[in-house]
Amino acid sequence: MRSISQVGKQWSTALRGVSTAFGGRVGVRSSRNPRLVAMKAGGDLGQGGGSLQEKVEGAREAYAGEVETNFAENTLGNPDTEHIKKPPEKIKEIIGLAKKRCIPCEGKDIKALTESEADLLRKQVPGWKLEKAEGNSLRLNCDWKFKNFVKSLEFFQRIAEVAEAEGHHPDLHLVGWNKVTVEIFTHAVGGLTENDFILAAKINDIDTSDLTSKKKPKFWA
Numbered sequence: 001m002r003s004i005s006q007v008g009k010q011w012s013t014a015l016r017g018v019s020t021a022f023g024g025r026v027g028v029r030s031s032r033n034p035r036l037v038a039m040k041a042g043g044d045l046g047q048g049g050g051s052l053q054e055k056v057e058g059a060r061e062a063y064a065g066e067v068e069t070n071f072a073e074n075t076l077g078n079p080d081t082e083h084i085k086k087p088p089e090k091i092k093e094i095i096g097l098a099k100k101r102c103i104p105c106e107g108k109d110i111k112a113l114t115e116s117e118a119d120l121l122r123k124q125v126p127g128w129k130l131e132k133a134e135g136n137s138l139r140l141n142c143d144w145k146f147k148n149f150v151k152s153l154e155f156f157q158r159i160a161e162v163a164e165a166e167g168h169h170p171d172l173h174l175v176g177w178n179k180v181t182v183e184i185f186t187h188a189v190g191g192l193t194e195n196d197f198i199l200a201a202k203i204n205d206i207d208t209s210d211l212t213s214k215k216k217p218k219f220w221a
């Protein structure tokens with residue numbers, strides 16, 4: 001009585017002969033476990049019909065049981081549902097401030113941010129500091145040092161373009177001919193609004209590499 005494995009081997013040898021002739025792939029279904037399908041490569045990938053995937057991964061007919069379930073109909077969800085990827089609401093909080101636009105400051109519902117709200121936004125404008133002005137009102141300040149007086153004025157000019165485009169303006173201070181402090185707040189409310197942080201983010205995006213002395217890179221020996 002020949003063992004199952006002997007029969008299996010005989011079959012696979014015979015089929016290999018067949019598959020080589022056609023250059024296709026032949027599935028030798030193991031008699032021990034009908035779910036296990038051993039694929040035998042026949043010929044090189046270029047020969048025979050079928051897609052590369054069929055040749056590389058080996059296609060197989062669906063099992064009788066799969067056909068019975070009519071699995072094409074029982075797909076998850078409804079095949080013609082329009083899957084719209086909606087970004088989560090939270091994304092609004094991390095879309096860069098520099099991409100936003102200032103809104104007219106005269107809106108009646110515009111009011112100054114609280115210190116904690118301002119501190120949250122401040123984290124999105126690196127280099128800027130929150131400072132207190134008269135009456136405990138808040139200001140947003142940042143300092144620069146430029147090569148010289150003319151470069152400092154050039155920086156003011158670049159800020160002016162951004163401010164005019166946004167309809168929101170900073171206070172510009174130039175002392176000691178090349179030390180600049182930019183102070184931003186919303187005059188209409190006497191404190192800070194999101195406009196001030198949007199303007200600060202846009203000022204941060206101004207390229208000043210041609211205006212400042214090249215910092216010699218520090219090499220720590």
Ligand SMILES: C[C@H](O)[C@H](O)[C@H]1CNC2=NC(N)=NC(=O)C2=N1
Pocket residue numbers: 104105106167168169170184185186187188189
């Ligand atoms: C009419 C015009 O929008 C307003 O006067 C703007 C101009 N720029 C401004 N800039 C700042 N920082 N605060 C304001 O209240 C303000 N108001």
